[in-house]
Amino acid sequence: MEKREELYAGKAKSVYTTDDPDKLVMLYRNDTSAFDGKKLAQLDRKGMVNNKFNAFIMDKLEQAGIPTHHEQLLSDQESLVKKLDMLPLECVVRNVAAGSICRRLGVEEGTDLTPPTFEFFLKNDDLGDPMVNESHIRSFGWATEEQVAAMKDLTFKVNDVLKTLFRDGGMLLVDYKLEFGMYKGELVLGDEFSPDGCRLWDVETREKLDKDRFRQDLGDVVESYESVGRRLGLDFDA
Ligand code: ADP
Numbered sequence: 001m002e003k004r005e006e007l008y009a010g011k012a013k014s015v016y017t018t019d020d021p022d023k024l025v026m027l028y029r030n031d032t033s034a035f036d037g038k039k040l041a042q043l044d045r046k047g048m049v050n051n052k053f054n055a056f057i058m059d060k061l062e063q064a065g066i067p068t069h070h071e072q073l074l075s076d077q078e079s080l081v082k083k084l085d086m087l088p089l090e091c092v093v094r095n096v097a098a099g100s101i102c103r104r105l106g107v108e109e110g111t112d113l114t115p116p117t118f119e120f121f122l123k124n125d126d127l128g129d130p131m132v133n134e135s136h137i138r139s140f141g142w143a144t145e146e147q148v149a150a151m152k153d154l155t156f157k158v159n160d161v162l163k164t165l166f167r168d169g170g171m172l173l174v175d176y177k178l179e180f181g182m183y184k185g186e187l188v189l190g191d192e193f194s195p196d197g198c199r200l201w202d203v204e205t206r207e208k209l210d211k212d213r214f215r216q217d218l219g220d221v222v223e224s225y226e227s228v229g230r231r232l233g234l235d236f237d238a
Protein backbone atom coordinates (compact mmCIF):
# COMPACT_ATOMS: atom_id res chain seq x y z
CA MET A 1 0.00 0.00 0.00
CA GLU A 2 1.35 3.39 -1.05
CA LYS A 3 0.33 6.68 0.62
CA ARG A 4 -0.31 9.38 -1.99
CA GLU A 5 -1.65 12.94 -1.68
CA GLU A 6 -3.51 14.66 1.13
CA LEU A 7 -7.24 14.54 0.43
CA TYR A 8 -8.23 16.83 3.32
CA ALA A 9 -7.02 17.98 6.71
CA GLY A 10 -9.54 18.24 9.54
CA LYS A 11 -8.97 19.80 12.95
CA ALA A 12 -7.24 16.71 14.39
CA LYS A 13 -6.62 14.26 11.54
CA SER A 14 -5.40 14.37 7.95
CA VAL A 15 -6.63 11.97 5.31
CA TYR A 16 -4.51 10.69 2.39
CA THR A 17 -5.37 8.78 -0.77
CA THR A 18 -3.55 5.53 -1.48
CA ASP A 19 -2.85 3.40 -4.55
CA ASP A 20 -6.10 1.58 -3.69
CA PRO A 21 -9.08 3.84 -4.58
CA ASP A 22 -11.15 2.19 -1.80
CA LYS A 23 -8.65 2.88 1.00
CA LEU A 24 -7.35 5.97 2.79
CA VAL A 25 -4.58 6.61 5.27
CA MET A 26 -5.74 8.51 8.33
CA LEU A 27 -3.03 10.48 10.14
CA TYR A 28 -3.78 11.30 13.78
CA ARG A 29 -2.03 14.62 14.48
CA ASN A 30 -1.25 16.07 17.91
CA ASP A 31 -3.59 18.99 17.15
CA THR A 32 -6.42 19.27 19.63
CA SER A 33 -9.54 21.30 19.10
CA ALA A 34 -12.62 22.08 21.15
CA PHE A 35 -15.68 24.27 20.75
CA ASP A 36 -15.66 23.79 16.94
CA GLY A 37 -12.08 24.95 16.55
CA LYS A 38 -12.29 27.97 18.87
CA LYS A 39 -9.84 26.40 21.34
CA LEU A 40 -6.72 24.84 19.81
CA ALA A 41 -3.52 23.27 21.16
CA GLN A 42 -0.77 20.79 20.31
CA LEU A 43 -0.55 17.97 22.84
CA ASP A 44 2.47 15.67 22.78
CA ARG A 45 1.67 11.98 22.10
CA LYS A 46 -2.05 12.65 21.54
CA GLY A 47 -1.97 11.49 17.89
CA MET A 48 -0.34 8.18 18.83
CA VAL A 49 -2.63 7.62 21.83
CA ASN A 50 -5.84 8.31 19.89
CA ASN A 51 -4.71 6.23 16.90
CA LYS A 52 -3.99 3.17 19.05
CA PHE A 53 -7.03 3.74 21.26
CA ASN A 54 -9.30 3.96 18.21
CA ALA A 55 -7.84 0.79 16.65
CA PHE A 56 -8.46 -1.09 19.90
CA ILE A 57 -12.10 0.07 20.14
CA MET A 58 -12.87 -0.46 16.43
CA ASP A 59 -11.58 -4.05 16.73
CA LYS A 60 -13.93 -4.64 19.69
CA LEU A 61 -16.85 -3.19 17.71
CA GLU A 62 -16.06 -5.35 14.65
CA GLN A 63 -15.95 -8.41 16.94
CA ALA A 64 -19.45 -7.44 18.12
CA GLY A 65 -20.71 -7.36 14.52
CA ILE A 66 -20.64 -3.58 13.93
CA PRO A 67 -19.20 -2.71 10.49
CA THR A 68 -16.35 -0.18 10.82
CA HIS A 69 -13.98 1.52 8.38
CA HIS A 70 -10.90 0.41 10.35
CA GLU A 71 -8.53 -1.90 8.46
CA GLN A 72 -5.19 -1.86 10.29
CA LEU A 73 -2.68 0.21 12.25
CA LEU A 74 0.13 1.34 9.94
CA SER A 75 2.33 3.26 12.38
CA ASP A 76 2.11 5.12 15.68
CA GLN A 77 0.01 7.89 14.15
CA GLU A 78 -1.45 6.29 11.01
CA SER A 79 -4.21 3.81 10.25
CA LEU A 80 -5.54 2.35 7.02
CA VAL A 81 -9.31 2.79 6.60
CA LYS A 82 -12.00 2.13 4.02
CA LYS A 83 -12.81 5.26 2.04
CA LEU A 84 -16.36 6.18 3.02
CA ASP A 85 -18.81 8.59 1.49
CA MET A 86 -19.42 10.40 4.79
CA LEU A 87 -22.90 11.51 5.86
CA PRO A 88 -22.75 15.11 7.20
CA LEU A 89 -24.20 14.11 10.57
CA GLU A 90 -22.98 13.34 14.08
CA CYS A 91 -24.87 10.79 16.17
CA VAL A 92 -24.75 11.41 19.93
CA VAL A 93 -25.99 9.01 22.61
CA ARG A 94 -26.05 10.11 26.25
CA ASN A 95 -26.31 7.80 29.26
CA VAL A 96 -25.72 10.63 31.73
CA ALA A 97 -26.32 14.37 31.28
CA ALA A 98 -23.21 16.49 30.62
CA GLY A 99 -22.13 19.18 28.20
CA SER A 100 -24.56 20.79 25.80
CA ILE A 101 -27.69 19.00 27.02
CA CYS A 102 -27.21 20.60 30.44
CA ARG A 103 -26.97 24.06 28.89
CA ARG A 104 -29.88 23.48 26.49
CA LEU A 105 -32.35 21.85 28.85
CA GLY A 106 -31.22 23.14 32.24
CA VAL A 107 -30.56 19.66 33.66
CA GLU A 108 -27.89 19.05 36.24
CA GLU A 109 -24.63 17.41 35.14
CA GLY A 110 -24.60 13.79 36.29
CA THR A 111 -28.36 13.18 35.92
CA ASP A 112 -28.99 9.60 34.73
CA LEU A 113 -30.75 9.41 31.38
CA THR A 114 -32.93 6.31 31.20
CA PRO A 115 -33.45 5.37 28.47
CA PRO A 116 -30.36 7.00 26.93
CA THR A 117 -31.05 9.97 24.62
CA PHE A 118 -30.19 10.07 20.92
CA GLU A 119 -29.45 13.32 19.07
CA PHE A 120 -28.35 14.21 15.54
CA PHE A 121 -26.05 17.18 14.94
CA LEU A 122 -25.19 18.67 11.56
CA LYS A 123 -21.44 18.51 10.91
CA ASN A 124 -20.81 22.17 10.14
CA ASP A 125 -18.21 24.11 12.16
CA ASP A 126 -19.31 27.50 10.77
CA LEU A 127 -22.79 26.91 12.21
CA GLY A 128 -21.41 25.40 15.45
CA ASP A 129 -22.69 21.87 14.64
CA PRO A 130 -26.38 22.63 15.31
CA MET A 131 -28.73 19.92 16.56
CA VAL A 132 -31.11 18.76 13.80
CA ASN A 133 -34.08 16.43 13.74
CA GLU A 134 -35.16 13.65 11.39
CA SER A 135 -37.52 15.96 9.53
CA HIS A 136 -34.61 18.33 8.74
CA ILE A 137 -32.50 15.36 7.63
CA ARG A 138 -35.21 14.22 5.21
CA SER A 139 -36.10 17.67 3.86
CA PHE A 140 -32.48 18.70 3.24
CA GLY A 141 -31.49 15.26 1.92
CA TRP A 142 -28.63 14.72 4.40
CA ALA A 143 -29.57 11.03 4.74
CA THR A 144 -32.37 8.68 3.71
CA GLU A 145 -34.94 7.27 6.12
CA GLU A 146 -33.18 3.90 5.87
CA GLN A 147 -29.79 5.47 6.70
CA VAL A 148 -31.31 7.33 9.67
CA ALA A 149 -32.75 4.08 11.04
CA ALA A 150 -29.46 2.23 10.52
CA MET A 151 -27.40 5.02 12.17
CA LYS A 152 -29.64 4.96 15.24
CA ASP A 153 -29.60 1.19 15.43
CA LEU A 154 -25.79 0.96 15.15
CA THR A 155 -25.18 3.86 17.55
CA PHE A 156 -27.25 2.14 20.25
CA LYS A 157 -25.50 -1.20 19.54
CA VAL A 158 -22.18 0.59 20.13
CA ASN A 159 -23.59 1.75 23.48
CA ASP A 160 -24.34 -1.83 24.55
CA VAL A 161 -20.81 -2.98 23.68
CA LEU A 162 -18.87 -0.01 25.05
CA LYS A 163 -20.85 0.64 28.24
CA THR A 164 -19.88 -2.86 29.37
CA LEU A 165 -16.29 -2.57 28.18
CA PHE A 166 -15.70 0.70 30.05
CA ARG A 167 -17.67 -0.45 33.09
CA ASP A 168 -15.34 -3.45 33.34
CA GLY A 169 -12.46 -0.95 33.47
CA GLY A 170 -14.16 1.02 36.26
CA MET A 171 -15.43 3.79 33.98
CA LEU A 172 -18.79 5.27 33.11
CA LEU A 173 -19.51 5.96 29.43
CA VAL A 174 -21.36 9.26 29.85
CA ASP A 175 -21.86 10.12 26.15
CA TYR A 176 -20.21 9.79 22.75
CA LYS A 177 -20.35 10.97 19.16
CA LEU A 178 -20.19 8.73 16.08
CA GLU A 179 -19.94 9.49 12.37
CA PHE A 180 -21.05 7.15 9.60
CA GLY A 181 -20.52 6.83 5.87
CA MET A 182 -21.41 4.59 2.97
CA TYR A 183 -19.08 1.91 1.58
CA LYS A 184 -20.25 -0.17 -1.39
CA GLY A 185 -23.90 0.31 -0.42
CA GLU A 186 -23.41 -0.44 3.28
CA LEU A 187 -23.59 1.98 6.23
CA VAL A 188 -20.25 1.79 8.05
CA LEU A 189 -18.91 3.44 11.21
CA GLY A 190 -16.18 5.94 10.30
CA ASP A 191 -14.03 8.64 11.87
CA GLU A 192 -12.74 7.70 15.35
CA PHE A 193 -13.72 6.55 18.79
CA SER A 194 -11.36 7.99 21.39
CA PRO A 195 -11.55 10.14 24.54
CA ASP A 196 -11.66 13.12 22.14
CA GLY A 197 -15.23 12.28 21.09
CA CYS A 198 -16.79 10.84 24.22
CA ARG A 199 -17.11 11.51 27.95
CA LEU A 200 -15.74 8.97 30.43
CA TRP A 201 -15.84 9.30 34.21
CA ASP A 202 -14.28 7.18 36.90
CA VAL A 203 -17.19 5.15 38.33
CA GLU A 204 -16.24 5.82 41.95
CA THR A 205 -14.87 9.35 42.00
CA ARG A 206 -16.59 10.66 38.83
CA GLU A 207 -13.25 12.18 37.82
CA LYS A 208 -13.35 13.32 34.17
CA LEU A 209 -10.99 11.28 31.97
CA ASP A 210 -11.84 12.65 28.50
CA LYS A 211 -11.59 15.82 26.41
CA ASP A 212 -13.45 17.81 29.07
CA ARG A 213 -9.99 17.90 30.73
CA PHE A 214 -8.89 20.03 27.77
CA ARG A 215 -12.16 22.00 27.41
CA GLN A 216 -12.17 22.88 31.13
CA ASP A 217 -8.38 23.29 31.60
CA LEU A 218 -8.18 20.42 34.09
CA GLY A 219 -4.66 19.38 32.94
CA ASP A 220 -3.08 15.95 32.28
CA VAL A 221 -5.14 15.49 29.12
CA VAL A 222 -3.07 12.88 27.27
CA GLU A 223 -1.98 11.21 30.52
CA SER A 224 -5.64 10.72 31.29
CA TYR A 225 -6.40 9.27 27.81
CA GLU A 226 -3.52 6.83 28.34
CA SER A 227 -4.85 5.83 31.75
CA VAL A 228 -8.23 5.05 30.15
CA GLY A 229 -6.50 2.81 27.61
CA ARG A 230 -4.43 1.06 30.26
CA ARG A 231 -7.56 0.34 32.32
CA LEU A 232 -8.87 -1.50 29.24
CA GLY A 233 -5.63 -3.48 28.94
CA LEU A 234 -4.13 -1.43 26.11
CA ASP A 235 -0.34 -1.14 25.96
CA PHE A 236 0.61 2.09 24.13
CA ASP A 237 4.27 1.09 23.90
CA ALA A 238 3.52 -2.19 22.09
P1 ADP B 1 -13.04 17.45 11.63
O1 ADP B 1 -13.51 17.35 10.21
O2 ADP B 1 -14.20 17.38 12.59
O3 ADP B 1 -12.15 18.60 11.87
P2 ADP B 1 -10.92 15.41 11.82
O4 ADP B 1 -9.76 16.31 12.03
O5 ADP B 1 -11.06 14.23 12.68
O6 ADP B 1 -12.33 16.10 11.96
O7 ADP B 1 -10.86 15.00 10.30
C1 ADP B 1 -11.20 13.78 9.80
C2 ADP B 1 -12.15 13.96 8.63
O8 ADP B 1 -12.23 12.74 7.92
C3 ADP B 1 -13.57 14.27 9.09
O9 ADP B 1 -14.12 15.27 8.25
C4 ADP B 1 -14.32 12.95 8.92
O10 ADP B 1 -15.69 13.15 8.62
C5 ADP B 1 -13.58 12.34 7.74
N1 ADP B 1 -13.59 10.87 7.73
C6 ADP B 1 -13.56 10.06 8.80
N2 ADP B 1 -13.52 8.76 8.41
C7 ADP B 1 -13.53 8.75 7.06
C8 ADP B 1 -13.50 7.70 6.07
N3 ADP B 1 -13.43 6.43 6.41
N4 ADP B 1 -13.54 8.06 4.77
C9 ADP B 1 -13.60 9.37 4.41
N5 ADP B 1 -13.60 10.40 5.28
C10 ADP B 1 -13.56 10.10 6.61
Ligand code: TMP
Binds near residue numbers: 098099100101121176
Ligand atom coordinates in the same frame (compact mmCIF):
# COMPACT_ATOMS: atom_id res chain seq x y z
P1 TMP C 1 -21.98 17.90 23.58
O1 TMP C 1 -22.31 17.72 25.01
O2 TMP C 1 -21.00 19.02 23.32
O3 TMP C 1 -23.21 18.01 22.70
O4 TMP C 1 -21.21 16.60 23.09
C1 TMP C 1 -21.73 15.30 23.32
C2 TMP C 1 -20.65 14.28 23.06
O5 TMP C 1 -20.31 14.21 21.69
C3 TMP C 1 -19.32 14.59 23.79
O6 TMP C 1 -18.73 13.37 24.20
C4 TMP C 1 -18.47 15.25 22.74
C5 TMP C 1 -18.97 14.63 21.45
N1 TMP C 1 -18.96 15.55 20.33
C6 TMP C 1 -17.83 15.64 19.55
O7 TMP C 1 -16.84 14.95 19.78
N2 TMP C 1 -17.84 16.50 18.49
C7 TMP C 1 -18.90 17.27 18.18
O8 TMP C 1 -18.83 18.02 17.22
C8 TMP C 1 -20.09 17.15 19.01
C9 TMP C 1 -21.32 17.98 18.71
C10 TMP C 1 -20.07 16.30 20.06
